[in-house]
Amino acid sequence: MxxxxxxxxxxxxxxxxxxxSTxxxxxxxxxxxxxFNLTPRCVVWYLAEVEAxxxxxxxxxxxxTPPPDVTKRRSRPVHAVATQP
Structure with missing residues (x-):
């Protein structure tokens, strides 16, 4: 083994x-x-799995990741600005 x-x-x-948290x-x-838990208070990871x-x-x-959609903000939303010809 x-x-x-x-x-x-x-x-x-x-x-x-x-x-x-991530x-x-x-x-x-x-x-x-x-x-996984070795004991109720000891948590471990396999080193080989982490390295892989x-x-x-x-x-x-x-x-x-795409940038956030700032138009959906609840505070200080960014509104679309009309372009002038």
């Missing part, structure tokens, strides 16, 4: 400098390796 190295949150954040959201959507995720992100690149 092969033993895989695991990492705790502190080491994960050194490898993947994302906010906790990591948790990506895990929930299946876009990031899942963590980083490598895939580096090779594939990240699709850029």
């Amino acid at each position: 092969e033993i895989q190295r695991t990492i705790r949150r502190r080491e994960l954040l050194q490898i993947v400098p994302l906010a906790d 990591i948790y959201d990506m895990e929930r959507r299946g876009e990031f390796p899942k963590r 995720w980083v490598k895939a992100r580096r090779e594939d690149g990240v699709a850029k």
